[in-house]
Amino acid sequence: MDFNGKTVVVTGAASGIGLAAAQAFAAGGANVVISDVNTEAGKNAAEEIGKKGGEATFLFANVAARNDVRDLVSQTVEKYGALDIIVNNAGIAGEFQPFTSYSLEGWEKVVGINQTGVFFCMQEALKVMEKQGSGAIVNVASIAGLKAMNRASAYVASKHAVLGLTKVAAMEYARQNIRVNAVCPVFTRTPLFESMFEINPAFEEKLKRNIPMGRYGRPEDIANAILWLSHDDAEFITGVCLPIDGGMMA
Numbered sequence: 001m002d003f004n005g006k007t008v009v010v011t012g013a014a015s016g017i018g019l020a021a022a023q024a025f026a027a028g029g030a031n032v033v034i035s036d037v038n039t040e041a042g043k044n045a046a047e048e049i050g051k052k053g054g055e056a057t058f059l060f061a062n063v064a065a066r067n068d069v070r071d072l073v074s075q076t077v078e079k080y081g082a083l084d085i086i087v088n089n090a091g092i093a094g095e096f097q098p099f100t101s102y103s104l105e106g107w108e109k110v111v112g113i114n115q116t117g118v119f120f121c122m123q124e125a126l127k128v129m130e131k132q133g134s135g136a137i138v139n140v141a142s143i144a145g146l147k148a149m150n151r152a153s154a155y156v157a158s159k160h161a162v163l164g165l166t167k168v169a170a171m172e173y174a175r176q177n178i179r180v181n182a183v184c185p186v187f188t189r190t191p192l193f194e195s196m197f198e199i200n201p202a203f204e205e206k207l208k209r210n211i212p213m214g215r216y217g218r219p220e221d222i223a224n225a226i227l228w229l230s231h232d233d234a235e236f237i238t239g240v241c242l243p244i245d246g247g248m249m250a
């Protein structure tokens with residue numbers, strides 16, 4: 001897809017879904033800001049894009065820290081002159097514990113990154129997009145934003161919250177040429193996903209049986225939907241929470 005001249009920020013872009021999206025935006029001609037807390041992997045990702053003729057810069061930002069997010073957005077605008085698209089993808093799975101044993105520390109960590117982090121990024125991006133009179137936001141939620149998952153109270157609550165933020169901002173900015181959408185991926189083969197099965201490999205086979213298409217997601221499956229929702233081709237689409245799940249939600 002053509003993103004020539006567009007400036008895109010992808011959070012959590014050093015790995016997995018964010019990396020696949022960043023690479024695809026760069027292949028489409030965008031100026032891509034790869035943001036992450038993993039500096040080494042983030043810099044490598046930007047370098048690899050550069051070697052293929054794309055335009056990418058790494059900027060460190062912990063999305064749970066408001067000042068980091070402010071700097072991320074202001075440095076992006078300083079460097080490229082605009083912020084056309086932001087993909088709020090950084091997220092963690094956190095601890096898996098029965099409801100009553102879920103620790104406050106674990107709760108605060110997951111909610112701080114997955115929920116408050118998305119809120120900070122949306123706020124800062126919207127301030128710029130409002131002035132520009134245009135923009136597109138894609139939040140990376142999860143099917144855990146649409147349905148429950150055992151022992152993952154903080155993750156499920158934070159992803160439901162991301163869908164709430166998506167819908168509110170979509171309504172508030174619908175008349176300002178700013179679209180806000182979310183993708184809800186099913187289990188997708190990334191380092192985050194693989195870490196879940198280090199604990200229980202048998203679970204991997206069991207879980208797959210719930211996906212009608214009989215396979216897990218690939219980072220590219222999710223990136224394709226993120227790009228389409230960000231593109232002007234989707235200009236009449238806002239406030240949607242799109243499952244990308246091989247039919248699971250059906």
Ligand SMILES: NC(=O)c1ccc[n+]([C@@H]2O[C@H](COP(=O)([O-])OP(=O)(O)OC[C@H]3O[C@@H](n4cnc5c(N)ncnc54)[C@H](O)[C@@H]3O)[C@@H](O)[C@H]2O)c1
Pocket residue numbers: 011012013014015016017018035036037038061062063064089090091092093113117140141142143184185186187188189190191192193
């Ligand atoms: N993989 C799946 O099965 C799956 C399914 C549904 C939704 N998701 C969501 O997709 C998103 C990406 O996940 P992934 O599977 O690609 O994971 P991943 O672990 O491969 O990548 C996540 C990236 O986010 C970065 N990150 C973590 N905390 C951060 C912070 N505080 N600030 C900035 N960056 C931070 C990590 O360093 C990493 O590079 C997450 O929001 C996740 O919840 C993943």
